[in-house]
Amino acid sequence: MLKPNRRFVVPEEYRHASFVLKGCSEAQAVVEFVILMRERERLHQLFRPDDPWPSVRFSLAQHEADLEWQVAEFRARRSFAYTVWDAPQTQLLGGVYLYPSLLPRVQVEVFFWLIEEAPIDEASFYQALRRWLVNRWHWKHPVFPGRDTPWADWPGVTYPW
Numbered sequence: 001m002l003k004p005n006r007r008f009v010v011p012e013e014y015r016h017a018s019f020v021l022k023g024c025s026e027a028q029a030v031v032e033f034v035i036l037m038r039e040r041e042r043l044h045q046l047f048r049p050d051d052p053w054p055s056v057r058f059s060l061a062q063h064e065a066d067l068e069w070q071v072a073e074f075r076a077r078r079s080f081a082y083t084v085w086d087a088p089q090t091q092l093l094g095g096v097y098l099y100p101s102l103l104p105r106v107q108v109e110v111f112f113w114l115i116e117e118a119p120i121d122e123a124s125f126y127q128a129l130r131r132w133l134v135n136r137w138h139w140k141h142p143v144f145p146g147r148d149t150p151w152a153d154w155p156g157v158t159y160p161w
Helices: 026-038 060-076 122-135
Strands: 013-015 019-023 080-086 092-099 109-114
Touching: 019 122, 026 060, 026 092, 060 080, 109 122
Parallel strands: none
Antiparallel strands: 013 019, 019 080, 080 092, 092 109
16 A cells, blocks of 8 residues: 655655656746647556547546646645656656555556657666665565556556545
8 A cells, every 4th residue: 555654754756877767846827738639549558558638529628627636636645647758858858657556566557658759768768767675665575556466467557645
């Protein structure tokens, strides 16, 4: 279950040689929305098979509401959303979502997406992200539904809300 120790300092940022993770912010709503809509067909497998999010009718206002919720969740230490930037932080490359799970054996459910032309491939990003979660967050077995656990073996999105 995702519940950082009270003394644990939740990282606002993580710098890697190829990318930077930054806690999500309402200030990036427009930039992120444009990229989400451009990449939306690729995102339909992000949270479950054949997920319609984001739909063709997904609006900037809906995205702003999502970001507001993600920021509130981050501050409350319930779930954590990060944006992925290139190393100089000039181009948005994707997103990372760390969600609690109702499954007792699962410490955290991790979902991520990268733009098609990202300068780091998904396999390398996955390995770097996994190392960061183990080393910085101390989660020994983060689960990446749809990646390290096939959708056919996953009981579905299980976070408690």
